[in-house]
Amino acid sequence: MPRNAQSNTLMVAAFDFGTTYSGYAFSFRDDPTKIQTNHNWYASGGSSQLVSLKTPTSVLLNPKGKFDSFGFEAENKYVSLAFDDKHEGWRLFRRFKMVLHSNEHLTKRITVEDFSGKQMAAFPLFVMSIKYLREHLLEEVTSQKRGIKETEILYVLTVPAIWDDNAKRFMRDAAVAAKIDPDRLKLALEPECASIWCETLGTDVKGAVAIAGSQYMVVDLGGGTADISVHERKSDGTLKEIHKASGGPWGGIFVDKNYMKMLDQLYGEEALIDLRKTEMSDYFDITRDFELKKRTFNTDKKENFVIRLSVSLLDIANKHSEKSLEERIAAMDIQKNAIAPRGKDKLKIDETLVQSWFKGPIDLLIQHIKSLLSDRKMKRVQTVILVGGFSESPYVQKRLRKEIPGARVIVPADAGLAVLKGAVKFGHNPSIVSSRIMKYTYGTEVLRTFDKNKHPAEKKLFMQGKWKVDNCFDVFVPVNEEVKVDQQVTRGCIPNSEISLTHIYRTTKQNPEYTTDSGCELLGTVQLENSTDIPFQQQVIETTFMFGDTELLIKMQNTTTGKDAFMTFKCFQ
Structure with missing residues (x-):
């Protein structure tokens, strides 16, 4: 980025383009610590209680293949069209960012599937998404501060530190294609941004990361990946990376996949496919309801884990199979009473079974963190900071605290926004990171x-x-x-x-x-x-x-x- 671009910057805007959710934040040069996020993302319909400072990474295209909407708006409109049986030709794409993770054959011709399973080139979807976020941001900014020019805005786009050089270039090219001036665009590594933001937090967190010589690990747990960096705070206040970035595909969407596998076993794959086609509103309500349950699952609270489904799912399943729900539960390889129906639209799930949905990704995460901490270069690293949406799960926090006893695990307030807010601070002062491995x-x-x-x-x-x-x-x-x-x-x-x-x-x-x-x-x-x-x-x-x-x-x-x-x-x- 040219030096004059930095000197002419009156505002920094950051985009966190996530696997599951995306959002933006910004602040002005005259008050850089006053970081603002959008508060208008909301899900309507049966899951109106799902309010987020981010919106789903979902894109809806009209029958001509042109961009129509993004986020909750895209999902809700697709559901509405399907309800009126008018969705033929419309295409909804969700959670497509993972195509860039560990893709050895990445090109701009790489494809992703839409909601109905049809393929399309991924690159235009990234361009449309970034363009939408940029335009949404500009509307919000101009409503607050008239007269600001886009040439006075520095854009920061966050990317996982574990990403390949090719994937980073893919994102930069998509942002440039979305009409962002390449001279006013900077990529920021997500765990670094989280580390930068933690310095601004309360005494408990700040004391672990802001003192000269302190070494700590940042684990950014998002929807798709766990992204891990290890930093040391230097005497001049800058950050020095002391271990190369690492991680893997251990994010929250893998819990979702395990949950959906259980529904496949209970109701049948054909029934779920039919539900997506004929009762799409119910399908989205089921997935959004589980998102809420997943975030709050806590084995310390001896509460029943009750998931809300839909009467339509059971009715559709009964059309595809002569077996009752109770018979299908009995045929599953699980302990007795692990799943108990509550009427036609609810299931009570034993906490041991719920834990099994988390087990795969969290086991791999813990194994990896232990391996890192065993390195002799890491002997001074005694603090692990958890950020990202998946890190807000009480169960995830408990597992890490229990199984990495030698480390102090800290989860800052609003952990899901740490990357986004830190990216804004990074944009105001990119030199805060002084070296990398x-x-x-x-x-x-x-x-x-x-x-x-x-x-x-x-x-x-x-x-x-x-x-x-x-x-x-x-x-x-x-x-x-x-x-x-x-x-x-x-x-x-x-x-x-x-x-x-x-x-x-x-x-x-x-x-x-x-x-x-x-x-x-x-x-x-x-x-x-x-x-x-x-x-x-x-x-x-x-x-x-x-x-x-x-x-x-x-x-x-x-x-x-x-x-x-x-x-x-x-x-x-």
């Missing part, structure tokens, strides 16, 4: 002079009167190395043709020898046009890796002509 070894592919003591004979080739070795990995920075924000590594060379083409590679290996080694991945290329009017021997090409920021930037420049070019990711070429 490299997740990969990065470098280029080069020719080297053949050395019989070092290189295998089968690698050598004869070029320009000399024996050379191709596919050598020239390391610019190794994995697990601490790099300062804005740190640059530059290498120079003499061009030998009109076009200089540099291949950029990465690997998790510390000291790779060749780009053909297993685990080495071609990340992208940089292509630069050289002058034909100046002898090549008089031109110099510099390749610069700019590390430490939330995004990797690689530039090639002909220092003789002044021309430059930036890396194009292989997956987006």
Whole structure:
């Protein structure tokens, strides 16, 4: 981001584009700590009690494939259309962000399914979503502060720290396609934002994160992923990352999936499909009601876990099967009385069965946190801060406190908004993060002079009167190395043709020898046009890796002509 863009900023606006829910927050430069969020997201209908400071990440397209609405509005309109049997051709997309997680073959042609199972390219949906959030934000801002120009707004878009470089670029490109000026756009890593926000909280939290030298872990538990970073507060107040970001697909949606599997067993997959088609309002009420129950499930309170379904689901199930609900419960591999019907529209669920829905993702999360804390570099880390919507679950909090006894687990107030509010603070002061740990070894592919003591004979080739070795990995920075924000590594060379083409590679290996080694991945290329009017021997090409920021930037420049070019990711070429 150009320095003048930061200096001209009168307002910072942050978007938290989540798997399950999305939202925005903002504050003005003259009062940066007064961070505002939207308070108008609400679900109508049977689940009107589900009020949130975020709205579902759902997009509705009209029969012409054009954007119609977003969030609760999109879901409610689709339900209304279905109720009147007018939804033919309309397409609802939900929870599509997970397509970017650990996708080895990510391109802008990657597809996602709509509510009815039909495929569509994901990229336009990301663009539409960000565009909607931006326009909704601008309406709110202009209603408060007349005369503010969009050129005076800095946009921050949060992304998981565990995301791949490709996924981060996908989000940036989507934001730019949504008409956000790339010079006024900054990506922010979600657990870092949470860490920044925790510094502003009460004495209990602040004391664990704000004292110089304090080290702590931030676990951002969202709908799709657990995103973990470990930080140290430096004496100048900035944050230093002391372990590379890690995590996995252990978010709240996996509890939802386990719950839906149980409904499949109880009522039949065909009945649930039929319910989605014929009684869509009831289907959404069921899922929203469970969202409320999931957030508040607590084994310390000996209350019955009662879920509200719909009479229509039982009626539809009875059409598809001659077995009664009681017979289907008896056929399940669960303890006796674990599920008890309460009338035609409710089920009482034993807490042990409910716990089993949480077990898979939370077991993996706890195992991973224990593994991290066992690293000798982490011996001073005694505080774990939980943020994100899923972290608000009392059951999740209890499990972590019980099974990681050596750590102090802190859950700040409004944990679900910590990332969003921290992203606004980060936008006002991006230099608050001073260094990060490299997740990969990065470098280029080069020719080297053949050395019989070092290189295998089968690698050598004869070029320009000399024996050379191709596919050598020239390391610019190794994995697990601490790099300062804005740190640059530059290498120079003499061009030998009109076009200089540099291949950029990465690997998790510390000291790779060749780009053909297993685990080495071609990340992208940089292509630069050289002058034909100046002898090549008089031109110099510099390749610069700019590390430490939330995004990797690689530039090639002909220092003789002044021309430059930036890396194009292989997956987006």
